[in-house]
Amino acid sequence: MDPTHYTLEIDSILLDFGRRRLLSDIYIKCGQGQITTLIGRNGSGKSCLMQIIMGELNPLSKSVRINHKSIQAAHPAINYLPQSHFVPGHLRVMDVFADHQISEADFEADFPDLTTIIQQRFNKLSGGLKRLVEVYALIKSAAAFSLLDEPFTQIMPVHMEKIKPLIKAQKHKGFLITDHLYRDVLEIADTSYLLQNGKTWPVKSLEDLQSRGYIPQL
Numbered sequence: 328m329d330p331t332h333y334t335l336e337i338d339s340i341l342l343d344f345g346r347r348r349l350l351s352d353i354y355i356k357c358g359q360g361q362i363t364t365l366i367g368r369n370g371s372g373k374s375c376l377m378q379i380i381m382g383e384l385n386p387l388s389k390s391v392r393i394n395h396k397s398i399q400a401a402h403p404a405i406n407y408l409p410q411s412h413f414v415p416g417h418l419r420v421m422d423v424f425a426d427h428q429i430s431e432a433d434f435e436a437d438f439p440d441l442t443t444i445i446q447q448r449f450n451k452l453s454g455g456l457k458r459l460v461e462v463y464a465l466i467k468s469a470a471a472f473s474l475l476d477e478p479f480t481q482i483m484p485v486h487m488e489k490i491k492p493l494i495k496a497q498k499h500k501g502f503l504i505t506d507h508l509y510r511d512v513l514e515i516a517d518t519s520y521l522l523q524n525g526k527t528w529p530v531k532s533l534e535d536l537q538s539r540g541y542i543p544q545l
């Protein structure tokens with residue numbers, strides 16, 4: 328195997344909240360150069376699963392492995408876009424890009440309509456632009472894997488259509504993405520899973536989502 332090619336695998340998760348078992352039968356495999364998507368209803372445990380991978384939430388048991396080697400806590404090869412904003416408000420957008428070693432010129436080329444925001448402080452941006460800056464920083468970051476929890480939330484369609492090919496273009500990275508915009512995530516996914524009743528189910532098509540009741544029959 329190419330030693331520079333990483334595989335992230337997650338299984339053997341048991342997560343309880345009180346008497347409720349939230350996660351019990353999980354298997355997710357995510358390779359570098361691949362986009363893996365996780366779809367599921369509100370409250371099915373998608374964010375919890377990402378927090379477990381990041382070592383931010385401790386379940387009863389877990390196995391998170393990079394190239395078959397178990398990792399227990401936050402790993403430098405993995406970064407994470409949570410649902411809430413992670414950028415400190417006082418930073419300028421240019422500082423956020425510098426922190427992630429991202430070229431301002433690349434951003435200006437990708438989003439010529441947004442060149443003026445580079446000088447602005449993060450807390451002065453609209454919600455959608457805050458999300459866009461954070462998503463862009465993680466997409467372009469050098470981490471081997473980026474976990475993106477609802478990257479498309481608040482982002483307007485014209486920018487979303489630019490983000491999807493940017494994600495696909497990062498062939499050196501692996502992505503694990505969850506979002507309720509299932510058509511958009513399925514469009515870019517190499518592999519998809521539905522999280523339902525604590526278990527991951529492979530998804531190949533919209534019909535799989537229909538047959539498991541995630542979307543209505545057409």
Ligand SMILES: Nc1ncnc2c1ncn2[C@@H]1O[C@H](COP(=O)(O)OP(=O)(O)OP(=O)(O)O)[C@@H](O)[C@H]1O
Nearest residue numbers: 344345349367368369370371372373374375376410
């Ligand atoms: N610390 C906690 N204590 C108790 N229950 C929790 C805790 N954290 C999460 N939960 C519950 O676990 C369930 C799964 O939450 P999670 O945020 O992972 O769902 P999700 O699939 O990401 O949902 P959404 O699509 O709405 O973002 C929810 O019912 C939530 O209330």
